[in-house]
Amino acid sequence: MLSADFDGDNIRDKVYLDPDNGAVVYQLSSQKFKKxxxxxxxxxxxxxxxxTKNGFKVKLNQMRAGYAYQFRYEKETGKMRLIGMERYEFGPANNDGSGESSVNLLTNTYIGEWNYFDNNKIKLVKMPTIKKKMIFPKTYFDNLGNVLSTYIDKDVQYYLAEKKRLYKQ
Known part of the structure; x- marks a missing residue:
């Protein structure tokens, strides 16, 4: 559980994993701690x-990959808005496709720091930083939909295009 003031009223709010159903839950003091x-x-x-400075991150780590969602309280709606996502991968044994990326949903800025395995040189090569626009509609904690899978799909497209540009077999 994480306890901090997310809604700016100087009263601690909560975010935690609900032991009953495994859902991630937040409770804000300004909303009488409604789940x-x-x-x-x-x-x-x-x-x-x-x-985080103005909210919280939910980080999910798996075997050789992981991702994170960053939320910030939006006063106008009274909800926790998704303002960023990050992901990392170690790739297979040769680390092809390893690296990390992030998207800032307030500025629509994507940054990718990826590697590919060069079969000709038999070594891992760091790609130049990929910086692009990546635009998503406003998304909130209680209705994430397929935002992560859309992010991953776009991220992979950017990576593969850059790898194709750099790596000529």
């Missing part, structure tokens, strides 16, 4: 919570 839950986080792996 707001999201069942849309994958339950395979470990879930961690981190305090």
């Amino acid at each position: 707001v839950s999201s069942n849309q986080f994958e339950d395979s792996g470990e879930i961690f919570f981190d305090k």
Whole structure:
């Protein structure tokens, strides 16, 4: 469980994993600690919570990959808005496709730091940083939908295009 003031009223709020159903839940003091839950986080792996400057992160780590969602309280709606996502992968044994990326949903800025395995040189090669626009509609904690899979799909497209550009077999 993570306890901090997310809604700016100087009273500690909570985010935690509900032991009854495995859902991630937050409770804000400004909403009389009403439970707001999201069942849309994958339950395979470990879930961690981190305090951020203006909200919290939900981090999910799996065997050789992981991702994180970052939320911030939005005063206008009274909800926790998704403002960023991150992911990392170690790739297979040769680490082809290993690296990390993030998208800032407030600025629509994507940054990818990826590697590929060069079969000709028999070594792992770090790609130049990939910086692009990646646009998503406003998304909130209680209705994430397929935002993560869309992010991953776009991320993979950016990686494969850059790998094709750099690596000529």
